[in-house]
Amino acid sequence: MPALDLVVAAGVALLAGAVNSIAGGGSLILFPTLVGLGLGTVAANVTNSIAQWPGYLGGVAGFRAEYRGQRARLLRLGAVALAGGTAGSVLLLTTPTEAFDVVVPVLVLLASALIAVQPLLTRRLRGEQESRPRPDPAWMYVALFLATVYGGYFGGALGVILVGVLGLGLHRIKLANALKSALSAVTATVTLVVFGLFGPVEWAVVAVAAPASLLGGFLGARIATRIPAGPLRIGIVVFGVAVSAYLFTRI
Template sequence: MHIADAALLVTAGLAAGMVNAVAGGGSLITFPAMIAAGLPPVPANVSNSVSVFPGYLASVAGSRAYLPRGRELLALLPTTVLGTVAGAVLLLATPARAFELVVPFLVLGATAVLAFQGPLRRFVGHPRDRSPRHRTVSVQVMVALAAVYGGYFGAALGLMLVAGLALVLDASLVRVTAIKNLLSAVVGLTTLVVFALFGPVNWAAVALVAPATLVGGYAGARLVPRLPPMVLRTVIVVFGTAVGLYLLWRTGS
């Protein structure tokens, strides 16, 4: 690998770690960087999933003070693992093209859900107005769907989680972001195990990107609580729209 390619991957890792901590979608920085460095698409996708995991861990460390305490959060972890395994197996067993055609619309839809969270909550009902059983089922289903997506494609997983959790949880956006960081880390660990055992990982690329995402992820997580809620929501919505439009353009090109 040339020095210029190595520098590109390190820079992309730093940026992706920070973006993942704040809004999600950092893989859309590292994945193209790996392609530009000469990796074929499938190894690039798999190596990218492995590389961003340390950044997720750093994001959890930086936002741990805002994580809720209790069994409700722990109950989401098995769902996250099982959904991720299903998505990863689907990626390794099936052609990716059909799903990639749907991904841009999923990202844009998730962004729209976050942008219009207020009207949607008035339409479907606020989480605090639902029964405990209904809230539990809603959160579990939302996490399961996001985990399958994360195991299969990964890019913009944070956007999916923030949009979905903000709709079904009665919590501040800072707390939702902290939960998103934890669940993203669980998805990242699960895909790391599956792809390390069965996927075509390029470990040289991982060795460059992973430490950089660690630094960027911690810095991004420390930034989130300092942003006013409206600013944080605007940043996520703007970035999510850009990500969705980019994926739409890439699919059509």
């Protein structure tokens, strides 16, 4: 890949990392950029997944205080995320590229819609939260498995899905948000291993985009309280819809 393209990828990865910290949806920026730089859709997807992996570890570190007393639950949910992420990653690599080309515009549109409704979902979950402990419902584990299959296959707006599933199951939005980061990290680590060993990864892009994404996430966390997330979220949704429409024309 030309040096100028690598500079562009690093710059967009920096922006994507910041967007993830402020409003979520950074994948909807980096993925189409990689496609625009000439990568195939599957190669862009796996490269995007690996490049954004460091940012998830930062999220886990930031929520470490919320994990106290949650070891058993984390192990149970983590095992489900491990299985789901593996299934989704293998599904991506074993199905024809043409199938992914057909479904990816729908997935981008879905991710955009989830980013759009995220504030409504969060407000509803906060209104329904309970402070008393309650057993984990069985349906939550099934929904978590399906969500992480999606995360391993594509992953755009996975965090929104996980907050929704965990929030509805646990009725504790702060805990759901913390667990979301841990389970996103598990899913991302699975994709790192599977895609790194067997996927068409553009490693030159990863080399510049991964540290840029990590730096962007750190900078985004520092400025998240100073800028309104609403207008940024609207911009991401509009951009995601435009990308989806463009990808539909390529089918």
